[in-house]
Every structure is written in structure tokens, then in C-alpha cells.
Amino acid sequence: MGFTMGLNLLLLLAMVATNIFSLYHLSSTIQSKPPAAAPVPDHLIHQLSTIRATINHLTSLQPSAPPSKKTLSAATTAPSDLLIYTHISPIASSCKDNPILLHQYMNYTPFAVCPNEAPLAEDLILRGCHPLPRRRCFSRTPSAAASSLPTDPFSPLPEKTALLNHYNCKTFSCFAGLKPETGFDMKVEKSRFLTYRSDLDLPISQLFQIAKSAKSVIRLALDIGGGTGTFAAQMKLQNVTVVTTTMNLGAPYNEAVALRGLVPLHAPLQQRLPVFDGVVDLVRCGHAVNRWIPVTSMEFLFFDVDRVLRGGGYFLLDHFFSKKVDLEKVFTPLIGKLAYRKVKWAVANKTDSSGVKNGEVFLTALLQKPLTK
Numbered sequence: 465m466g467f468t469m470g471l472n473l474l475l476l477l478a479m480v481a482t483n484i485f486s487l488y489h490l491s492s493t494i495q496s497k498p499p500a501a502a503p504v505p506d507h508l509i510h511q512l513s514t515i516r517a518t519i520n521h522l523t524s525l526q527p528s529a530p531p532s533k534k535t536l537s538a539a540t541t542a543p544s545d546l547l548i549y550t551h552i553s554p555i556a557s558s559c560k561d562n563p564i565l566l567h568q569y570m571n572y573t574p575f576a577v578c579p580n581e582a583p584l585a586e587d588l589i590l591r592g593c594h595p596l597p598r599r600r601c602f603s604r605t606p607s608a609a610a611s612s613l614p615t616d617p618f619s620p621l622p623e624k625t626a627l628l629n630h631y632n633c634k635t636f637s638c639f640a641g642l643k644p645e646t647g648f649d650m651k652v653e654k655s656r657f658l659t660y661r662s663d664l665d666l667p668i669s670q671l672f673q674i675a676k677s678a679k680s681v682i683r684l685a686l687d688i689g690g691g692t693g694t695f696a697a698q699m700k701l702q703n704v705t706v707v708t709t710t711m712n713l714g715a716p717y718n719e720a721v722a723l724r725g726l727v728p729l730h731a732p733l734q735q736r737l738p739v740f741d742g743v744v745d746l747v748r749c750g751h752a753v754n755r756w757i758p759v760t761s762m763e764f765l766f767f768d769v770d771r772v773l774r775g776g777g778y779f780l781l782d783h784f785f786s787k788k789v790d791l792e793k794v795f796t797p798l799i800g801k802l803a804y805r806k807v808k809w810a811v812a813n814k815t816d817s818s819g820v821k822n823g824e825v826f827l828t829a830l831l832q833k834p835l836t837k
């Protein structure tokens with residue numbers, strides 16, 4: 465249980481690292497341009513306090529000491545809808561390992577409006593409780609609906625179309641202004657994945673050229689930990705369907721993806737990809753997949769990527785970061801186990817302060833799955 469807890473926390477950290485990573489990446493880009501005053505420290509402090517708050521929140525929800533008799537008995541009086549549901553469908557064992565959270569989640573009035581506890585579902589999912597039990601209540605809805613089809617996935621997100629009351633930011637424009645690097649400023653997003661600034665970049669046009677010259681078609685892709693879905697948005701303009709897995713850590717990422725007319729999958733990194741074997745042409749792992757994920761979890765993730773990729777499909781590790789020594793000793797051999805063809809393999813120093821301090825490097829790799837094993 466302690467181990468599971470540690471593992472889940474690590475995975476959580478990895479998810480949170482998504483934001484940190486984009487920040488570092490951005491800050492290094494900012495720093496490489498002349499004297500533009502980099503607003504990094506403020507953002508960094510904000511990010512770090514978000515991580516600290518999340519961890520405090522999670523650890524306070526799961527006491528590390530064995531629960532006292534009182535909490536134990538509170539935890540064993542299961543809500544009636546939980547009892548009913550357990551007869552219908554088995555509940556993942558990790559759900560049962562978190563009875564306090566699970567009971568909180570299932571403690572509601574059936575056929576009424578669900579309680580206002582948005583982060584609770586994610587707290588459970590991030591602890592491995594997935595799929596969550598179904599509930600018989602009405603989930604809350606925002607006061608407005610988007611009034612038109614999003615013909616352009618880079619138009620500003622329509623306000624009042626998502627429930628934001630449990631965030632510090634109450635509007636999408638606030639998210640865009642406060643933390644543009646997290647993917648809410650559509651003016652910034654519009655140019656992502658299009659330009660080549662260093663060898664670590666693989667612009668979408670290049671990706672298509674590579675696929676074309678290999679006579680390989682990219683129709684359908686998965687973007688793992690894809691934030692607000694910008695990779696999917698850029699690919700949509702190329703008539704490619706991309707499904708984005710994303711969690712709502714600190715911001716309404718799922719809502720943003722959906723409002724852009726893209727498909728958000730609310731799935732944590734440790735979940736088996738909800739896609740059949742050999743059906744996708746490309747899997748991209750972005751910010752969320754990095755050295756903060758325990759190596760064994762990463763190995764299972766990579767092999768699940770292999771499972772869903774068709775022969776000849778591509779695996780794109782986009783700005784994966786780790787310590788230089790680990791890339792050589794741990795991650796390169798791990799990636800090697802897939803026995804994919806290395807189409808691109810670019811390593812460069814991570815030049816932000818934490819990268820320098822920890823001797824970290826970025827790897828951008830495009831790997832092609834062999835046609836037959």
C-alpha cells in the first residue's frame with residue numbers, strides 16, 4: 465500500500481511535471497533571446513506552490529499512519545449506492561485501497577445533482593482507481609454552451625462554458641494570461657509544433673515528409689498527456705484525427721480540448737490505453753512522460769504504446785527529459801527493448817537552472833515500429 469501510494473504520487477508528480485516542463489522549456493527559449501525580461505521566477509514559484517498544495521492535499525486525504533478505530537468504522541459503513549454498484553460491476557482494487565476517498569465520492573443523493581467535488585474524481589483516478597464507479601446523480605453543468613462549432617481550433621475558448629469555480633482563475637482568458645505556457649493562450653498555441661528552432665523540434669511538416677517518404681500514412685494518432693490538445697489541433701488542420709489523454713491538474717485541460725472540437729480522454733498515465741491493438745499510426749508522448757515516472761511504469765507504458773501502434777507506425781518522444789547519465793544507462797536501453805528503427809534521435813542539454821543543476825538532457829526521438837516481429 466505504501467508502495468502503491470509512492471508510485472501514485474510519483475505518477476502524479478510526473479503529471480504535474482507537465483506544467484513545470486513547459487515552463488522550463490519556455491524559459492530556456494526566452495533566455496536564448498536577448499535581454500527580454502524573463503518572467504520565470506514568478507511562474508516557477510506559482511508552479512511549485514501548486515505542486516506542494518496538490519501533494520499536501522493528497523497526503524492529507526490518505527493518512528500514512530494506520531487509520532484510527534473511528535475513521536476505520538466511518539470507512540467501513542459504505543454508502544448505499546456503493547453497495548449497489550459493487551454488485552453490478554467489480555471495482556478496481558485500488559479503489560478499495562482508498563476507502564475514505566471512495567466513500568466520499570459515492571456519498572451523494574441518488575437522482576439529485578452531484579455534490580460539488582470536482583477534484584475528488586481525479587484524486588481517485590491518480591491513485592489507480594480507474595475506471596471510477598458510475599454514479600446515479602446529475603453532474604453539474606456550466607451556465608452556457610459554446611454557441612458555434614469550433615471551425616478554428618485556435619480561436620479563443622468561449623467563456624462560461626466550463627465550471628471553473630474550484631480554480632484560482634475563473635475565466636479562460638485568466639488562464640491564458642496567467643500561464644500562457646500551459647496551453648491556454650491560443651495566440652501562442654497557434655505556432656506550436658510548426659517551427660524548427662533546434663534539433664529537438666520535429667515540426668509537423670517534417671513529420672509528414674518523413675512518413676510520406678516511407679510510404680506510411682498518418683490518419684489516426686494518440687497524444688499522451690497532451691494538455692489543451694494543441695498537437696491534436698495542429699494535426700486536425702492536416703486532416704489527421706488525434707485523441708488526447710489529459711488530466712485536469714490545476715487547469716480545465718479536458719474542457720479546453722473538447723471546446724476546441726477535439727477528443728479529450730480523461731485517462732491517467734498508468735492506465736492501459738483505451739484503444740485496440742495495432743490501430744493507431746502515431747503515438748506522441750509529450751511533457752508528461754519524463755524521468756519522474758518510475759522506470760517500471762515507463763516500461764509498461766512503452767509496451768502499451770507498442771501494442772496500440774500498427775506495424776510501420778511511429779512513436780514520437782517529444783522533449784523527453786532525464787539526467788544525462790540515466791538517458792545513457794537506463795532510458796536508451798529501455799527504448800532499445802522495443803527494437804524500433806531510429807528515424808530521429810536528438811539529444812541536447814537542458815539549459816534551464818534545474819536542468820543545469822541536475823545534469824539533465826532532452827531527447828526528441830522518432831521511432832518506427834517494424835512491420836513484423
Ligand SMILES: *[C@@H]1O[C@H](CO)[C@@H](O)[C@H](O)[C@H]1NC(C)=O
Pocket residue numbers: 701702703
Ligand atoms: C483537408 O480536407 C479538406 C476537405 O476534404 C481539404 O479541402 C483540405 O485540403 C485538406 N487539407 C489537407 C492539409 O490535406
Ligand SMILES: *[C@@H]1O[C@H](CO)[C@@H](O)[C@H](O)[C@H]1NC(C)=O
Pocket residue numbers: 813823
Ligand atoms: C552539456 O553539458 C555538459 C555538462 O553537463 C557539458 O560538459 C557539455 O559541454 C554541454 N554540451 C553542450 C553542447 O553545451
